[in-house]
Amino acid sequence: MSKKLLTMKLILLLSTIPLLLGNEKCQIVHKEIEMLNQKLIPPQGRNEIYLSHLTFGDPTTGSMLFQSEAGTLINDLVLRIINRGKKTFPQVKHNFPGHILQDTNMNLNKIINISFDPNLTKSEKITKIVNDIMKPNKIDILITGQYIDKGQTIDVRPLVIVAYKEKIITRLYTFSKSRLLCQDPTKRYIKAICPETEQEIVQYAKEILQAL
Secondary structure, eight states, rough: HHHHHHHHHHEEEEHHHHHHHHHHHHHHHHHHHHHHHHHOOTTTTTTOEEEEEEOEEETTTTTGGGGOOOHHHHHHHHHHHHHHHHOOOOEEEOOTTTTTOOOOHHHHHHHHHTTTOSSSOHHHHHHHHHIIIIIGOSSEEEEEEEEEEESSSSEEEEOOOOOOOTTEEOOOOOEHHHHHHHEOSSSSEEEOOOOHHHHHHHHHHHHHHHTO
């Protein structure tokens, strides 16, 4: 085989690699979506899952994180992930009329008080949150979380409660502030979540969904 012909074949082979990788990636994403769709099955007799969200809060103060730069950015990212999810999973209805838990400190403190009640077992805590908070507001899934600033690091504990399964999913993630907050690339005078950390958080969200 001539050197010229061999070179042409190598160029042709290399040119197909991005396409092959792209197809493989599409297949992986499709499988992920199919798997998550099997997790996000509405309660029997329904076509929708009603989801509501409470701003992450500091359990030591019982207040939401509107005053905290990092807390606000984390909460904004959680809302962006929810909005992306709505497009992928049309059965999920976020803050649908008649199926909303008002995003207030009072409701956040109800969750905190039940979660930290030493007289309740984990099972009793879930049942109480479902019966006292979610069912009256006709919510199937509640997303909230806790955020504790420890100086150099930040502990973030997302909390997902599924009423019709009486199930709670929670994880503890610790972030270094230096890896969490970066300069916004478009507005240098404000902060943004660092791109690599944002990708980590998106991956964590997938893991939590897989645990539903």
